[in-house]
Amino acid sequence: MSTQPMAERPESFNDLHRALAHNIGQVIQGKPEAIDLVLLGLIAEGHLLVEDVPGVGKTSLAKALARSIDGQYGRIQFTPDLLPSDVVGVNVWNRAAGQFDFRPGPIFANVILADEINRASPKTQSALLEAMAERQVTIDGTTRHLPPPFLVIATQNPIENEGTYPLPESQLDRFLLKVSVGYPDRDSEVQILTTHGDSDPLETLRPVVTVAQVNGLAAAARTVHVAPSLQGYLVDLADATRRHPHVSVGMSPRATLALQRVARARAATRNRAYVTPDDVKALAVPVLAHRLLLSPAARVAQATAASVVAEVLDQVPQPEARPVQTAG
CATH class of the missing domain: 1.10.8.80 (Magnesium chelatase subunit I, C-Terminal domain)
Structure with missing residues (x-):
């Protein structure tokens, strides 16, 4: 099922919300509660922590939201050897110009997928703290602001799983919502076999809202x-x-x-x-x-x-x- 063309996007709050929910629902079947929580996090300008066992659609849920917004998307695959500079960026010496050039990391986007965040060391996890709390990063004494909307969707496996680190309490407090996807019911799982068996619905998913419209939804909710x-x-x-x-x-x-x-x-x-x-x-x-x-x-x-x-x-x-x- 195709989404609406860019030129025909709806404008009212309810239409925009329904369009987002419908678009994500093409990828995540039988989970309206999880989709609702993810959209509430987006509208409330908060960050989301999606925790569940592997294989239930955590990453797909985050990707579906990111691809539903016509903005910049960044993905960070957290691994034990990931460095903080791999997240926020680094200054690199430009010999020809005789100065340092800043190379931004994937954090400089509207929607960030921090995949399997608890597989990285606590030092690297903490690289997200300033960005999540203040929507800015400070690198070598220079503060750089992040563009609105700025949403981090972090996925993690339960901490009992091998190779995971617990998130610090200070970082957990930065997540507005913690969402659990859970196993689908029987009918939904049959539908997943049909829709995901031959192709990935994410490949054909198109944006249904602009960055400006997302900011408008957030502004309306504040009133x-x-x-x-x-x-x-x-x-x-x-x-x-x-x-x-x-x-x-x-x-x-x-x-x-x-x-x-x-x-x-x-x-x-x-x-x-x-x-x-x-x-x-x-x-x-x-x-x-x-x-x-x-x-x-x-x-x-x-x-x-x-x-x-x-x-x-x-x-x-x-x-x-x-x-x-x-x-x-």
């Missing part, structure tokens, strides 16, 4: 209203994680801001101009679970970060949803 009572609810959730007996390090203010940001994006994709408690609850686990550091007592109780988030959501009273307006 979504968050009521003071709902902001109080976010702060109460953060406080509850910090006081939870199974948590050593709870939600940071950055995590609270991240949850508000992605909740705004979700409301916008649901054709609402205001955030509801359901938006927050639906996104709490993918936004928060990877940021919490569990205590030794949690391991004894066999608690997980996701179960702690679910418990906090049950314990903290939610405000009543009071819409202020409807999206036009």
